[in-house]
Every structure is written in structure tokens, then in C-alpha cells.
Amino acid sequence: MSSSTAASGSGPLTEAGPLSLCAREPHVPADRLVAEMVPPPRFDAVRFATYIPDPNQPSQTEAVRVLEGFTAGLGGAQASGAGRRGFLGFGRAKAPKTPAGPRGVYLDGGYGVGKTHLLASLWHATPAEPSRKAFGTFVELTNLVGALGFQQTVQTLSGHRLLCIDEFELDDPGDTVLVSTLLGKLVEAGVALAATSNTLPGKLGEGRFAAADFLREIQGLSAHFRALRIDGEDYRHRGLPEAPAPFTDEEVTKAAYATPGASLDDFPQLLGHLAKVHPSRYGALTDGLKAVCLTDVRPVPDQSTALRLVVLADRLYDREVPVLASGRPFDELFSEEMLKGGYRKKYFRAISRLTALARDAKGLVAS
Secondary structure, three states: OOOOOOOOOOOOOOOOOOEOHHHOOOOOOHHHHHHOOOOOHHHOOOOHHHOOOOOOOHHHHHHHHHHHHHHHOOOOOOOOHHHOOOOOOOOOOOOOOOOOOOOEEEEEOOOOOOHHHHHHHHHHHOOOOHHHEEEEEHHHHHHHHHHHOHHHHHHHHHOOOEEEEEOOOOOOHHHHHHHHHHHHHHHHOOOEEEEEEOOOHHHOOOOOOOOHHHHHHHHHHHOOEEEEEOOOOOOOOOOOOOOOOOEOHHHHHHHHHHOOOEEEEEHHHHHHHHOOOOHHHHHHHOOOOOEEEEEEEOOOOOHHHHHHHHHHHHHHHHOOOOEEEEEOOHHHOOOHHHHOOOOHHHHHHHHHHHHHHHHHHHHHOOO
């Protein structure tokens, strides 16, 4: 059943019918990219005090302690505003003296151990106005450079007290050089850095590329951070039942028509549409959605498609948009080869997040 097929005889439906992601082609201006560099809605209310460490994982408690101390040390950093001028930081100013030692913390651990919760808590706790601290994923940061240009990005972010980078993933040597150079400039300007990743800084890219220059860039980048290892199991699965089984096409379609603000799309068609929309716009693609309903979910056909789906899953998870689906379960989205390859941690994260959103969507189907 496609997204254009209504469920006949299935009870009361909304008058307008569901939305469609495939019908959306958002255009996001550069100023929105900058303004939206704040923790996503899912992490609006998180704080260090709301992080619940696993008593069997002392590294989680230690991470909270270290981050609280790191936050306390940011009170005087960039106190003068580093000469920030206007919305995009136009103008030149004398850079503050760079403190000795690492200017960042790096949270390393598997998916679902609460790294993003801690990173967002650090952003909230940092004593600075929201306009002087930035929070975004690695992909969003590279997209910002693409939208503003490198020099303008440096000027824009140099006036910040803190830059938080979630899911620090280096997918190609070009991004490695770009971000390494950018962060070096920001450290010189006195900006504090914090990042999360599933891999230690000195191991980024391992299993993906072997070029000597690539590894050398990674080693230089790792010097900016104090690495904190966070052990533990995926909290989204801790003590929870297995992911719900997929529903039928009819159940998904009926729920889409009965849920105001829901979208309804055929999964293969949606994958095709994602190829036409830049990943920097996937957040805007989901604007206003209350639920995403998908029919005919099936394994993704190739790695490029899989990586685009990972970005969409992240944006849906950040915005707490439940996902109701028919077809194959989400743990069958990626092939065995993909799950053993260099991007495996991204794919496992996507499975984990989509599974959590599938649980959230169970209430959309009438019992």
C-alpha cells in the first residue's frame, strides 16, 4: 500500500489526510542553521542532575564529576565576548590568550550510554548566553561550513564560549582536514570544545581509511581533547521489552489518517526522496510532524542510502517524533556486511533510536 492509499472502512479519519515527507523540499537559510545550533527538543530539560548513572558503571559517575568541573572552569573563558560583532560575527578582534592544556572534553562510549544527555547538560550548565554557545552534530557543523564558508564560520564561532559537537564522525579525509583546521582556529580564539563519539579520538577513522595523512590529522585533532570513556549498555534497551513487531499496511495507514500532524509515506519512495534533499535540511523536513508512518519498510539497498537514513533517524529522535511502520522490523534495515563495516556504529545507533521511536508509536494504533 502506498502513501496515497487510504484505509477504507477503518473508522473515523482526519479530514485533510496525512502529510507526506516525499512532498516536502525545504530550503534552509544560513541564519537558521546558526540559530538552531542548540540542543534538540529531546534534550531541552536535561541536566547533570537528571542523568542517572548505572551503579555498575563507575565511569558514568566519573564523567559527570569531570564535566561539572569542566563547566565550572568556563566561567571566565571568553569573558569579553572575544570581540563578537553582529549575528555572523563580522569584524576583527584580538583573540584572548589560549589557556595551556586541552581546551576540550571528549566523551567516548557506545550508543545509548547517555553521551548526548551529558553533552547537552554541559551546554545548559555553561555560564553564557545561548547566542555564545553552540550545539550541533558533526554533520550539522560541516553543513554550516558549507553554507557560510570556512572563514565566515571561524568568525561566527570564534565569539563563542563553548562549541559542543555531537556524534563526532569522520567519514572521509576531506572532512577530517576541514574540521581539524576549524577546531584549531577556534581553540586559538579561546573557544572551549566538547564532543561525543563512539570511538576514541586517536582511533577515529580506523577501519575506514589507512592514508598516513588522514591518521596524522586525527592525531593532531585528538590533542585538543581530554578523553572520557563512558561504559555501559544502551539505556534505551535497559530493562525494556524487545522492539514491537511491525504493523500491517492497513493499521499504519489508518493510524496516519487518524493522527493530526502525521505523515504517511512508502518507505522505498522516501529513501529515493532523501537522495534529493541535502542532509542539512532533514531537520526542516520534519518540521511540525507529530508522527511518521511508513509502509513497506525493507532493508536499505546501499551504503549511501543507509547513511542518509541514519541522519533522518537522528533528526526524528532529537525531535521525539514517533515512527509507526509496516514491513520488516528496524533491526533488519542494514545488511550484515554494513553492520560489520566502518560505519557500523552509526547503523547500530540508528537501529537503537528507531526502535525507541517505534515503541513511542505503539499508542497510535487502536487496540
